[in-house]
Amino acid sequence: QVQLVESGGGLVKPGESLRLACEGSGFTFSDYYMNWIRQAPGKGLEWVAYITASGRTIFYADSVKGRFTISRDNAKNSLYLQMSSLRAEDTAVYFCARDKFYYDSGSFHYFFDYWGQGTPVTVSS
Amino acid sequence: QSVLTQPSSVSAAPGQKVTISCSGSRSNIGTNYVSWYQQFPGTAPKLLIYDNTERPSGIPDRFSASKTYTSTTLGITGLQTGDEADYYCGSWDSSLRAVVFGGGTKLTVL
Numbered sequence: 001q002v003q004l005v006e007s008g009g010g011l012v013k014p015g016e017s018l019r020l021a022c023e024g025s026g027f028t029f030s031d032y033y034m035n036w037i038r039q040a041p042g043k044g045l046e047w048v049a050y051i052t053a054s055g056r057t058i059f060y061a062d063s064v065k066g067r068f069t070i071s072r073d074n075a076k077n078s079l080y081l082q083m084s085s086l087r088a089e090d091t092a093v094y095f096c097a098r099d100k101f102y103y104d105s106g107s108f109h110y111f112f113d114y115w116g117q118g119t120p121v122t123v124s125s
Numbered sequence: 126q127s128v129l130t131q132p133s134s135v136s137a138a139p140g141q142k143v144t145i146s147c148s149g150s151r152s153n154i155g156t157n158y159v160s161w162y163q164q165f166p167g168t169a170p171k172l173l174i175y176d177n178t179e180r181p182s183g184i185p186d187r188f189s190a191s192k193t194y195t196s197t198t199l200g201i202t203g204l205q206t207g208d209e210a211d212y213y214c215g216s217w218d219s220s221l222r223a224v225v226f227g228g229g230t231k232l233t234v235l
Binding site: 114 | 156171172175181216217224228
């Protein structure tokens with residue numbers, strides 16, 4: 001069965017860096033686009049970034065552009081999120097998610113069919 | 126402030142039907158497909174509806190969705206206490222070039 005397992009979360013101070021990882025299993029990891037989505041305490045979902053199957057195309061939310069870097073290693077079935085210059089507002093549970101994203105007849109199809117359990121990140125002095 | 130607008134909460138009695146609305150704009154729901162997610166406290170979201178109206182395997186037909194131009198509505202019939210959760214709509218926004226979500230709706234089954 002499809003599994004996504006995140007790791008790497010923790011407590012860091014403002015301005016510091018952290019690297020999250022997500023390992024996929026039960027599917028051909030290199031065939032799928034992958035995403036990071038976060039959820040601040042008591043708040044809703046916020047999409048953070050996606051990376052295509054090959055890693056050649058990447059999109060970021062404006063809130064993290066220039067500070068976060070998404071990457072993947074298909075040989076290790078792994079997705080990463082390098083977070084730098086962290087701020088208090090980056091405090092959240094970070095989920096990795098597999099998506100189905102394609103364009104058809106003038107419309108984009110985009111949905112997340114599998115999610116990891118999440119890893120918490122707290123940015124506080 | 127979320128790009129997609131949902132009511133913060135809805136409630137209904139067991140066995141009844143409830144609807145949750147999600148409104149957007151031409152650049153997201155008006156052009157692209159919508160998905161819905163169910164999230165229980167402390168757990169990851171789960172895909173409930175994709176491509177506006179489609180249910181993944183294993184999702185009961187008590188859950189359905191419909192879409193008008195820039196709005197979509199999730200319907201849940203035969204409410205059960207186990208349906209108490211947060212529900213989120215999501216779509217690709219062609220102007221923002223980003224995935225956008227609604228702020229979430231907390232469903233209470235009285």
